[in-house]
Amino acid sequence: MLRFAHIEFLWGLVLIPLFMILYLVVRRWKRKALKSLGDRETVGKIIPEVSFSRPGIKFVFFLIAFAALVIGLSDPQIGTKMEEAKKTGSDLIVLLDVSNSMLAGDLAPNRLENAKRAISQMIDNLHNDRIGIVIFAGEAYVQLPITTDHSAAKLFLDNINTNIVPTQGTAIGAAIDMGLKTFDLVSGTSKAMILMTDGENHEDDAVQAAERARKKGVTIHVIGLGSPEGAPVPIYKNGSPVGFHLDEAGKTVVSKLNEDMGKEIAAAGNGVYVRASNANSGLPLVMAQVDKMQKNTYDSKAFKNYEDRFQFFLALCFVLLIVEFFISGRKNLKLSGVNLFEVRKP
Known part of the structure; x- marks a missing residue:
């Protein structure tokens, strides 16, 4: 298993595209400056020792060396010894609605992002509890199977959006069954x-699904996202809002929180119902109920010993920088005069 001891240093890789843009801008400026002196053949005769290709090669070496340096500073580590351990905790599955109505802005910045932020904070506070994620709209899909890897859970959570499920709707019963x-x-x-x-426009019998879950020993808690007054559902194009969804009469569609449905599902699932707000996500109250559940012991395998691998990347960086340093920006006139494919007449 690979992990990074200082994963925050990987943000340095963001600088690579910036370096490339800066290099292309400078290169274009140099080409224009040289073009003002004459065509390339003429300029080559004026400054025969100047190479037009070697700066690009040097830049490639620099980029790879920089990437190796950033990875080295983040200290990649490889697990070398896996051990079985006994842990005590609960199994949690988050059923997250990703239908278009979750883009309504009655929770900031919208219902879905508000929920994702709350789930991320919840994951940070988990200890030995295992977590899984099921997403649903018109259909339900397992986004993350049950796992103790909380870092992986946050990575999967970051990739969730309303486009991840192709069929629109609110199939809550299917999500419960999938869970x-x-x-x-x-x-x-x-x-x-x-x-x-x-809870808007749910398409199946979610209450019956919650009852089936309760009979199998699974508690269902419900967090209502939105407000009874509702909010319009925006339409996005290339990441920017371009308007709102309209009904058949041409009026703006207002998505409202269906609290009655949420309360019915929570009651059938022997859980609690909480309405989320900008000030309170509702998850602390739900997790307080989860903490009251009887914790049981389960077997867990995890890497215990990790070995550092930063030295390989730092060594690669050092070697590449030395090679880049010794690549001259000038041509080797002796070698450039050699033509291996020249046919000499006898």
Whole structure:
């Protein structure tokens, strides 16, 4: 298993595109300056020792060396010894609504991003609890199977958006059933689902699905996202809002929180219902209920010993910088005069 001891240093890789843009701008400026002196053949005769290709080669070496330096500073580590351990905790699955109505702005910046931010904070506070993520709109999909890898959970969470599920709708019952399939119902760990949705236009019998989950020992808590007054649902194009969804009469569609439905599902699932707000995501109250559940022991495998690998990247960086330093920006006139393919007449 690979991990980075100082993963924040990887942000330095963002500078590589900036270096490339700067290089291309300078290169274009130099070409214009040389073009003002005459055509390339004429300029080559005026300054025969100047190479037009070697600066590009030197720049490539510099970029690779910089990338190696950044990776080296982040200290990549490889797990060398895996051990089994006994851990005590619960199994949680977050059922996250990703339908278009989740883009409504009655929670800042919108319902979906507000929920993702709250889930991320919840993951930071998990200890030995395992977590999984199921996303749903018109259909339900497992975004992340049950895992103890909380870092991976946050990475998967970051990639969630309303375009990730092709079919629109709000199939809450299908999401609950998918969550049940994701759980290891044989193990003795306490199990709970956290349903985060605005509950609008749900298409199946979510209450019956919640009852099925309860009978199998799974508690379902519900967090309502949005407001009863509702908000218009924006339309995005290339990441920017270009208007709002309209109904058949040409009026702006207003998405409203369906609290009655959320309360019914929570009651059927033997859980609690909380309405989220900008000040309170509702997850602390739900997690307080989860913490009251009986914690059971489960087997977990994890890498215990990690070995540093930063030295290889720093050595590569050092070698590349030395090579780049000794690549001259001038031509070797002796070598440039050699033509291996020249045919000499006898």
